[in-house]
Amino acid sequence: MPQDDTSTNELQSPAPLHTTPSTLEIRINPASGRSCYATRTVPAGYTVLAARSPYAYTIWKPFRNEVCAECWRYDQGNRSFLTRRDDEGLEEERKGPVAVKENGRGEKTGAGLWFCDAECQASWLAREGRQMVDLLRTLEGARRAGKTMIEVSDRQDEATKLTKEAIEHTWDTVRQEERSPKVVRRWRENSLNDFETDLARYILLALAHFAREYTSSMASLQQTQELACPRNDTLPGLNGECQWDTFASLQCNELQYLRTYPELLENHIRIYKALKSRFMPAALSDRTPGRIDRPVIDVLASLITVGNVRTALGIDPGNSFGIWEAPLTEESECLGFAVYPGLSFFNHHCAPNVRKERDGRALRFVTTREVGEGEELCISYGQVEGMTWRERRKELSDGWFFDCACGRCIADIAAEMQAQQLST
Numbered sequence: 478m479p480q481d482d483t484s485t486n487e488l489q490s491p492a493p494l495h496t497t498p499s500t501l502e503i504r505i506n507p508a509s510g511r512s513c514y515a516t517r518t519v520p521a522g523y524t525v526l527a528a529r530s531p532y533a534y535t536i537w538k539p540f541r542n543e544v545c546a547e548c549w550r551y552d553q554g555n556r557s558f559l560t561r562r563d564d565e566g567l568e569e570e571r572k573g574p575v576a577v578k579e580n581g582r583g584e585k586t587g588a589g590l591w592f593c594d595a596e597c598q599a600s601w602l603a604r605e606g607r608q609m610v611d612l613l614r615t616l617e618g619a620r621r622a623g624k625t626m627i628e629v630s631d632r633q634d635e636a637t638k639l640t641k642e643a644i645e646h647t648w649d650t651v652r653q654e655e656r657s658p659k660v661v662r663r664w665r666e667n668s669l670n671d672f673e674t675d676l677a678r679y680i681l682l683a684l685a686h687f688a689r690e691y692t693s694s695m696a697s698l699q700q701t702q703e704l705a706c707p708r709n710d711t712l713p714g715l716n717g718e719c720q721w722d723t724f725a726s727l728q729c730n731e732l733q734y735l736r737t738y739p740e741l742l743e744n745h746i747r748i749y750k751a752l753k754s755r756f757m758p759a760a761l762s763d764r765t766p767g768r769i770d771r772p773v774i775d776v777l778a779s780l781i782t783v784g785n786v787r788t789a790l791g792i793d794p795g796n797s798f799g800i801w802e803a804p805l806t807e808e809s810e811c812l813g814f815a816v817y818p819g820l821s822f823f824n825h826h827c828a829p830n831v832r833k834e835r836d837g838r839a840l841r842f843v844t845t846r847e848v849g850e851g852e853e854l855c856i857s858y859g860q861v862e863g864m865t866w867r868e869r870r871k872e873l874s875d876g877w878f879f880d881c882a883c884g885r886c887i888a889d890i891a892a893e894m895q896a897q898q899l900s901t
């Protein structure tokens with residue numbers, strides 16, 4: 478999983494969480510794809526873009542009961558500040574039967590949400606809706622008992638690399654299988670390990686947001702809409718808060734990622750099967766509480782397609798930001814990852830002019846120096862600034878699957894070539 482150095486440690490005087498769309502525009506950089514450019518001179522310390530909340534995210538299971546699901550506060554494993562769980566304390570307001578399930582050991586399955594207090598809980602519920610708690614709880618029912626950490630093995634050699642055709646063929650087989658409702662029902666018997674369940678939570682959040690956007694636009698427009706995603710060359714609106722169309726237009730790194738970690742294809746398929754089978758309307762009808770909104774569930778079920786799940790899985794590597802324990806040190810824990818679609822059009826530079834500032838679940842991008850009109854606005858994807866160009870390239874190629882074409886690398890390579898020519 479690519480990681481980055483997002484942290485609050487650089488936060489001195491928090492800039493306002495406003496977005497300033499007129500400050501930047503997205504254009505194509507021939508060497509690195511879509512990229513953000515300043516439309517006017519921007520002073521140092523200026524927030525060029527911000528998002529209050531990610532479109533989709535996950536907190537890794539080992540940290541789930543140590544991190545507030547709303548403000549992402551983490552206190553080195555101390556849990557005493559977390560006083561509320563899931564929708565605890567709100568039971569009396571429920572319309573239907575309580576959606577608590579039991580696992581094989583007779584323990585209650587929760588939704589995996591812990592909050593500092595009623596205020597954090599209320600903020601989360603106001604944004605995500607109470608039915609999201611039930612959806613997460615339903616998904617948690619698929620989690621295999623026992624402890625499984627992230628399972629990513631060492632890189633494979635060339636001979637074992639997956640091809641695009643092999644990936645397509647594998648997914649086509651899944652598409653064939655799912656034609657039979659009986660087969661899909663059987664998929665419900667499969668359980669997921671922790672890594673798979675955590676990735677499935679991220680996908681579920683994204684698709685639940687999509688379903689909500691879709692149903693509300695249906696309600697307001699009262700006309701049929703096209704569910705298909707926009708093409709990959711779409712230039713999105715410049716707003717830190719985004720919808721599915723911007724999310725789905727992010728660069729997909731499925732092939733590069735699976736070629737590096739081929740065994741993950743199996744995890745991806747298990748995740749898809751769990752989502753598909755557990756959120757079938759029929760599967761939910763006998764289990765979910767009265768407050769789950771049927772139209773949203775029906776739309777959600779229809780959005781759990783091979784295409785949409787692959788989109789979400791392919792976006793994670795290369796676009797997600799690590800949620801790092803702050804302040805950032807060598808020992809900081811990576812608590813999870815989050816995708817903020819509006820912020821994913823910033824390219825990497827080995828001498829960046831924009832820094833990331835995480836403030837709770839909000840992320841803002843702030844200039845580190847004055848940036849001239851027309852200049853590219855770039856962040857650093859990792860902590861590579863102190864490395865040689867060869868080290869930087871390796872780090873970026875290994876973690877982010879691209880050969881860096883930033884101005885600093887081009888200049889460093891050119892200087893080395895010139896020095897070599899002079900010495901011969």
Ligand SMILES: C[S@@+](CC[C@H](N)C(=O)[O-])C[C@H]1O[C@@H](n2cnc3c(N)ncnc32)[C@H](O)[C@@H]1O
Nearest residue numbers: 509510511728821822823824825879881882883
């Ligand atoms: C988060 S996306 C940035 C937006 C992307 N350019 C696009 O068109 O969607 C990261 C991807 O942008 C490209 N990229 C970013 N910085 C780059 C750089 N310095 N050199 C080459 N490619 C870069 C790589 O393909 C990388 O995987």
